[in-house]
Amino acid sequence: MTTSFIAHALPDRQWSDLNTLAVRCIAGPQAQILSRIPGLPDEAFEHDGKVTKREVRAATLAALSPAPDQLLWDVGAGCGSIGIEWMRSTRGCEAIAIEPDAERRRMIAANADALGTPRLGIVAGAAPTALEGLKAPDAVFVGGGLDDEGVFEAAWLALKPGGAMVANTVTLEGEMHVIDLQAAYGGDLVRFEISHLASVGPYRGLKPKMPVLQWRARKP
Numbered sequence: 001m002t003t004s005f006i007a008h009a010l011p012d013r014q015w016s017d018l019n020t021l022a023v024r025c026i027a028g029p030q031a032q033i034l035s036r037i038p039g040l041p042d043e044a045f046e047h048d049g050k051v052t053k054r055e056v057r058a059a060t061l062a063a064l065s066p067a068p069d070q071l072l073w074d075v076g077a078g079c080g081s082i083g084i085e086w087m088r089s090t091r092g093c094e095a096i097a098i099e100p101d102a103e104r105r106r107m108i109a110a111n112a113d114a115l116g117t118p119r120l121g122i123v124a125g126a127a128p129t130a131l132e133g134l135k136a137p138d139a140v141f142v143g144g145g146l147d148d149e150g151v152f153e154a155a156w157l158a159l160k161p162g163g164a165m166v167a168n169t170v171t172l173e174g175e176m177h178v179i180d181l182q183a184a185y186g187g188d189l190v191r192f193e194i195s196h197l198a199s200v201g202p203y204r205g206l207k208p209k210m211p212v213l214q215w216r217a218r219k220p
Contacts, residue, residue, distance in 0.1 A: 047079035076144020080108035087117040096121040128154035142167040178215035187217025
């Protein structure tokens, strides 16, 4: 016997002990539909300014190349945007967000719940110490702390063979570091220079954001 009904109008009837239940979710007129394709609006996340911006985030996820059932380390996770979009992108993807700041860890947890990734792991502490004992990742994103001693070395050592390593930086010191890493470990360097529409008096113009240099490599 088949019965159909809406969730808030459960029929007043007796149910057998064994049932198969199928749920079809239909968005209401006020619902905001968020695509599973990486590149959610920045406003979808609670953050304090430390968030990988939308266009760079989409390119970062493309470089990380999530595949089903893979694990990402999001090192220096900020508000957790990279780990959350990684988990949303593909079936079975898991992520661990490593973040030393307690308020940002609270934001990561709130964002994970709001955006449908409550299984996101959150580790309190700073790399490289906080990386000890974690399950080996299929991909690593370093959004913060790359210049700290031992962070890259610990992450690269733990990364599975064939795994992706992606690091973004906006500082001159960070650029010097990733240039040296590319020379030593290979991979590619890409600079993103994004401009957004802004008012210029009575006119309009394109206002540039800070350039981002990205290093992306595969572990042999």
